[in-house]
Amino acid sequence: MQTLPTIHHLIDGQLVAGGSRYSEVFNPATGKAEKRLLLADKTTVEQAIASAHAAYPAWRATTPLKRARVMSKLKQLLEENADQICALLTAEHGKVLGDAMGELQRGIENVEYASYAPELLKGEHSRNVGTAVDSWSEFQSLGVTAGITPFNFPVMVPLWMWPMAIACGNTFVLKPSERDPSSALLVAELALQAGLPPGVLNVVNGDKEAVDTLLHDKRVQAISFVGSTPIAEYIYATGCANGKRVQALGGAKNHAVVMPDADVANAVSALMGAAYGSCGERCMAIPLVVAVGDATADAVVAGLKVEIAKMKVGPGVDASNDMGPLVTRQHFEKVKGFVDQGVAEGATLVVDGRGIKVPGHEEGYFLGACLFDHVKPGMTIYQEEIFGPVLGVMRVNNLHEAMDLIDAHEYGNGTCIFTRDGEAARYFTDHIQVGMVGVNVPLPVPVAYHSFGGWKRSLFGDLSAYGPDAVRFYTKRKTITQRWPSAGVREGTAFSFPSNR
Secondary structure (H helix, E strand, O other), rough: OOOOOOOOOEEOOOOEEEOEEEEEEEEOOEEEEEEEEEOHHHHHHHHHHHHHHHHHHHHHHHHHHHHHHHHHHHHHHHHHHHHHHHHHHHEEEEEOOOOHHHHHHHHHHHHHOHHHHHHHHHOOEEEEEEEEEEEEEEEEOOOOEEEEEEOOOOHHHHHHHHHHHHHOOOOOEEOOOOOOOHHHHHHHHHHHHHHOOOOOEEEOOOOHHHHHHHHHHHEEEEEEEEOHHHHHHHHHHHHHOOOOOOEEEEEOOEEEEEOOOOOOOHHHHHHHHHHHHHHHHOOOOOOEEEEOHHHHHHHHHHHHHHHOOOOOOOOOOOOOOOOOOOOOOHHHHHHHHHHHHHOOOOEEEEEEEOOOOOOOOOOOOOOOOOOEEOOOOOOHHHHHHOOOOOOEEOOOOOOOHHHHHHHHHEEEEEEEEEEOOOOOOOOHHHOOOOOOEEEEOOOOOOOOOOOEEEEEEEEOOOOOOOOHHHHHOOOEEEEEEOOOOOOOOOOOOOOOOOOOO
């Protein structure tokens, strides 16, 4: 029996073994295990933290300009190695190569933003706040920071975190998803080639044991997380209880409102990508359409049926395919179970993707696009985050009913409205209780120089991911007030609070 290649950890600039437990990494298009992954134990994670802790003083003392130059070189290396990175991503996650390339590009944009560190870390200065007294603030690094990232964007989400953390002068320990870890590990190795000193960035593969070690180790000052809401809540509560700064991004259930005046053909085209792109495995996917009026709903459903019939489903390595497999058999069964439950609870299954077969890939985790109509708020497929290629259509009478639905949901990650009416769009964007809003844009994911974060149970913590909020999350403000008395001039003892006199 052939031994599977082993994926190691990256600690102190070296690939190392650590831990005695393994898990298998599958190719979701074939259903076959292709690699085995070492799962870090507590000792291994502590070794990575120690490496980051030892590297911190020298890296903190490195000028922001030199840190920025490493990021600039990394951007170049990511572009030069894009094909290799995306091939790994597709082989382990399953998304089609076009989606993989788009994911990498969004990650590269965050590296590019981190390369602006000398500008981003500039403080504020006030001269003569009092006579011969100057005051300024500066943003100093925290120390060892850590990130725990999900399976659905194994390249992009780590690049939301560690480039900015490191550009701000911190060191970092990354724990990627154990389902598809290879692309994140390759990117970290490219960072070493870009000039990152050993120990500044470490990668440990693992499960809850690794996570809990990061959460409880006093040397770790801050933790970033992206994943499901129950785990986000656990990460936030545990990290805060251990005195850490925490940002934990959780689940989503994003609604797209389609108004009667909308360009339906444009809305249908946009919804196809938003609902079924990356097999629906993204927190900004659109799993729900809220159509205002029956005529609008009928037109949207009819248009979606036509477009779904044109879709090609197959392995991600085939550029002609629109959608690849789900990430694991377990997740495939979970998503299929949601479809079963939607039928049982009375929603109308307009398009059923459960029986799809891909020739030559019969053991792959393929589920075709599914479309429900007449979804109601009490149904499981309305309440739960499905994270698969399942789109539900709801029918309401007016915009206020649509907004009440959205505001009542526990998640507040993203939403959008399709309309030609500027007044409706303005009212929607002003009043909806959601963190990221699109107008005729179904996936309103902020660019790298804005920040990403939802409301309600989609985000735990005060600061969002990447962009300007990341600079604040990975630094702490220090304010300095300084006075140099003039020679020969000595004031008497002052008992009052300093003023600007």
